[in-house]
Amino acid sequence: MSPEAKAFAVPAGADTPLRDKVLRRIRSRPTTRGAAVLLGIMVALAVLAPFITPQNPHDLAALSVMDNRLAPGEAGMNGMTYWLGTDSQGRDMLSAILYGLRTSLMVGLTATAGALFIGISAGLLAAQFGGGVDAVIMRVVDFMLGFPSILIALVLLASIGRGVDKVILAIILVQWAQYARLMRASALVERRKEYIEAALNFGLPTRHIMLAHLLPNSVGSVLVVASISIASAITLEATLSFLGVGVPVTQPSLGLLIANGFEFLLSGEYWIAVFPGIALVLLIVSLNLVGDRLRRSFNVRS
Amino acid sequence: MNASTSVPIIELRGITKHFRRKPTLAERILMATGRGKAPPVLRAVDGVDLSVARGEVLGLVGESGCGKSTLARIVTGILRPTQGEVVYEQRPVAGLRGKERLDFLLKVQMIFQDPYASLDPRMKVSRIVGEALSVHKLLPKAEIDGAVDQALSEVGLDLAYRERYPHQFSGGQRQRIGIARALAVKPDFLVCDEPVSALDVSIQAQVINLFMDVRARHGLTYLFVSHDLGLVRHISDRVAIMYLGRIVEIGAAASIFAEPAHPYSAALIAAIPSAKRRKRAFEPLKGELPSPLAPPPGCPFHPRCPQAMSVCREIRPALAEISPGRSAACHLHTAPEAA
Numbered sequence: 001m002s003p004e005a006k007a008f009a010v011p012a013g014a015d016t017p018l019r020d021k022v023l024r025r026i027r028s029r030p031t032t033r034g035a036a037v038l039l040g041i042m043v044a045l046a047v048l049a050p051f052i053t054p055q056n057p058h059d060l061a062a063l064s065v066m067d068n069r070l071a072p073g074e075a076g077m078n079g080m081t082y083w084l085g086t087d088s089q090g091r092d093m094l095s096a097i098l099y100g101l102r103t104s105l106m107v108g109l110t111a112t113a114g115a116l117f118i119g120i121s122a123g124l125l126a127a128q129f130g131g132g133v134d135a136v137i138m139r140v141v142d143f144m145l146g147f148p149s150i151l152i153a154l155v156l157l158a159s160i161g162r163g164v165d166k167v168i169l170a171i172i173l174v175q176w177a178q179y180a181r182l183m184r185a186s187a188l189v190e191r192r193k194e195y196i197e198a199a200l201n202f203g204l205p206t207r208h209i210m211l212a213h214l215l216p217n218s219v220g221s222v223l224v225v226a227s228i229s230i231a232s233a234i235t236l237e238a239t240l241s242f243l244g245v246g247v248p249v250t251q252p253s254l255g256l257l258i259a260n261g262f263e264f265l266l267s268g269e270y271w272i273a274v275f276p277g278i279a280l281v282l283l284i285v286s287l288n289l290v291g292d293r294l295r296r297s298f299n300v301r302s
Numbered sequence: 303m304n305a306s307t308s309v310p311i312i313e314l315r316g317i318t319k320h321f322r323r324k325p326t327l328a329e330r331i332l333m334a335t336g337r338g339k340a341p342p343v344l345r346a347v348d349g350v351d352l353s354v355a356r357g358e359v360l361g362l363v364g365e366s367g368c369g370k371s372t373l374a375r376i377v378t379g380i381l382r383p384t385q386g387e388v389v390y391e392q393r394p395v396a397g398l399r400g401k402e403r404l405d406f407l408l409k410v411q412m413i414f415q416d417p418y419a420s421l422d423p424r425m426k427v428s429r430i431v432g433e434a435l436s437v438h439k440l441l442p443k444a445e446i447d448g449a450v451d452q453a454l455s456e457v458g459l460d461l462a463y464r465e466r467y468p469h470q471f472s473g474g475q476r477q478r479i480g481i482a483r484a485l486a487v488k489p490d491f492l493v494c495d496e497p498v499s500a501l502d503v504s505i506q507a508q509v510i511n512l513f514m515d516v517r518a519r520h521g522l523t524y525l526f527v528s529h530d531l532g533l534v535r536h537i538s539d540r541v542a543i544m545y546l547g548r549i550v551e552i553g554a555a556a557s558i559f560a561e562p563a564h565p566y567s568a569a570l571i572a573a574i575p576s577a578k579r580r581k582r583a584f585e586p587l588k589g590e591l592p593s594p595l596a597p598p599p600g601c602p603f604h605p606r607c608p609q610a611m612s613v614c615r616e617i618r619p620a621l622a623e624i625s626p627g628r629s630a631a632c633h634l635h636t637a638p639e640a641a
Binding site for chain 2: 193194195197198199200201202203204205208212213216217
């Protein structure tokens, strides 16, 4: 080996893959570690909901109206114990919450993925082509970011009606702009580096430069920010559902469950609204803690 | 102007590169209403004629900011000149399309200054070196690995490194990867933009020797951009000295270093550290490179020139032959009646 190779000490961990680095960073702090574990448990519960819930809350035949509004821990007519109580239709709250978690997570993840796809594409195009393309895309982005997100979503849902797919569409519409702006900024930085000039020097096609060089090198910060934005997508969905323009009654998310229990809060039947509320808070907090840790360890400005 | 024998491989004719900042919204409004004025033009390269003969090493020297790197990027086709034309093997590059343009781009390769920024951090060495070959389908898939290995061994890199990422290498090794990347497409002209200035002094010599070995093996032609005069003197056949976007002196390396014709060349050469002249005091060049946004009138060097005359403040001297194969842009060498 040449002396120069020996003189150059590869910093420890420089060749560890990104995945390992991320995992190490999450493990390094007890709070983040706890949040990550909690998040993992909640995702597992949501995924496995159909197999582990004591009752299928969507199956009306399984519900007994006689069991309505039972307090937590009370047993129903069929001898089943409702650990988190029941709602006004005799639905087991624990089952409803797990199914609601499933809906909330599904909506949050799908919407974030959709918004990422659109935002990354738009930002990349704006950075690569500049000029008119850049101006048009970025003015649309400015326009979108100029409105409060809840307003855009409300207007859209009020005009196209409710449904899981429509909520996802509304969240994508609200969130793509921030990813586009971030993607453009980081792609502009990468585009000035010499390896892009080298690619031009080889006469590589623009499409190849964008997809093989610019995209992988600038997408990191956007993905990290997206990990936090999943939480805000879920919050937005919950808000919309709470306001009655979100998911349909037949597929209640956490937000809709809270809305359903809202009217009973003052009559002392707190569990119908409070338990879904706690589930939502735990989900959002753990997502935020993990996402924020990622953001800080990658030193990304949001 | 070029007395060397063979045909030029690359010829620059009146190359000018202007950069202009895009006016801001407020400035555009002012301009539309007839007040305000357009942002100033930066003349990075301002009318350069240069020809490089096949097989020679032409050193291009100048202070930071004099337009060396911009000129290098114009030669390789990364930047397009604002005015003037680049002629590659008797054909203007601007007229080349498709396959012919690609041919020119690949035959004229660039070695970059920063070995950290010039390699895509997310690509393995094998991909970096073989990229152009596979994207342009220059070789059948099965032969690309072999070509990559050959390029790597030519620059003295262990083949065991081929599946590593750039961050796992030292600066010198990275520069070798950059050279291997250029060699993989079989160029005949290398434009080296300060290829060793970012490296440790101890490694510079190794990389320079590599450049010279590669040149001998493949009969390459070099345009070697540097601000290190000692280095340029060591490796160049001819030297061109640039000041504020223009060439002020050009000629055989030995004659320029022995007897610089332009006061700027003289000042640069006097500043080369030398063991022989250790005790001798020298007059450092005063002031800084003037802004290329507002170059001084007349000879751009006159505010710093120890021999400035009144004519220098008014008339810009043209590059003129002062002896065979030797040109300088200075009023000291034009006939007295012109002054």
